[in-house]
Amino acid sequence: MRLENRYKWKIVTIAILSVLILLGLLYLKLMKPGSSANKKDAEPTPTPTAEVTATPEPTPTPEPTPTPITVDLDSDDSINRLLNKNHPVNKDYVPGDLVAVDVKSNGKQQLRAEAAEQLKRMFDDAIAQKIYFKLISGYRSYGEQESLYNTYVNRYGRAKADIMDDHPGASEHQLGLAVDLGNWNGTCELNACYVKYPTYTFLQEHAHEYGFIERYPEGKQEITGIQYSPWHYRYVGVEEATKIHESGLTMEEYYGY
Numbered sequence: 001m002r003l004e005n006r007y008k009w010k011i012v013t014i015a016i017l018s019v020l021i022l023l024g025l026l027y028l029k030l031m032k033p034g035s036s037a038n039k040k041d042a043e044p045t046p047t048p049t050a051e052v053t054a055t056p057e058p059t060p061t062p063e064p065t066p067t068p069i070t071v072d073l074d075s076d077d078s079i080n081r082l083l084n085k086n087h088p089v090n091k092d093y094v095p096g097d098l099v100a101v102d103v104k105s106n107g108k109q110q111l112r113a114e115a116a117e118q119l120k121r122m123f124d125d126a127i128a129q130k131i132y133f134k135l136i137s138g139y140r141s142y143g144e145q146e147s148l149y150n151t152y153v154n155r156y157g158r159a160k161a162d163i164m165d166d167h168p169g170a171s172e173h174q175l176g177l178a179v180d181l182g183n184w185n186g187t188c189e190l191n192a193c194y195v196k197y198p199t200y201t202f203l204q205e206h207a208h209e210y211g212f213i214e215r216y217p218e219g220k221q222e223i224t225g226i227q228y229s230p231w232h233y234r235y236v237g238v239e240e241a242t243k244i245h246e247s248g249l250t251m252e253e254y255y256g257y
């Protein structure tokens with residue numbers, strides 16, 4: 001019995017000592033600098049994740065390159081002067097180089113010299129193909145435009161008169177660069193039925209070769225402000241007339257004006 005007790009106490013003592021030693025070791029380990037418990041503080045600051053790359057700004061779709069304008073659309077004396085109700089000419093403007101046009105016409109018509117010369121050339125080439133034009137009208141002064149316009153207002157009303165090419169200050173006839181063309185015998189004069197005749201077919205195929213363009217085509221009234229007028233041609237010079245003709249656009253559209 002005594003022996004057994006001694007043995008028991010011995011085991012208890014060893015157990016208590018072991019527990020104390022373990023606690024001591026644990027205490028030392030926790031207090032030791034660099035121990036796992038303190039390690040967290042020493043851990044290197046984590047490298048920040050690279051900043052989220054900013055979404056690049058979308059590249060703007062390039063605007064369609066407009067036709068570079070190489071001609072003078074603004075000076076009254078320029079053969080390329082763009083004229084409409086939003087860009088009228090002064091009532092005092094009179095071209096300085098008006099000449100009588102040497103072609104069969106409705107009275108003595110005038111045009112600026114360069115346009116007159118090209119028109120004569122075109123009429124002569126047409127005659128060689130047995131196609132006979134009449135020059136219905138060429139240059140008209142502001143005053144003539146005004147009385148013509150007032151006549152049309154009285155006859156058709158202002159709304160109709162406003163879409164005819166005779167609006168004072170906005171008529172290309174005042175520039176001395178516009179012509180109204182028809183058949184020598186007057187059939188379908190200043191009427192859309194004019195397009196049935198060989199003179200009109202000739203204009204469609206060749207007018208640009210002489211520097212003239214059809215200025216108020218069908219379906220473009222919203223853009224030009226002028227009703228379909230297949231008889232009204234505008235002189236702009238051979239180079240520009242050819243480019244505009246080939247584009248199928250009006251002057252306003254072609255120059256993005």
Ligand SMILES: [Zn+2]
Nearest residue numbers: 165179180232
């Ligand atoms: Zn006209």
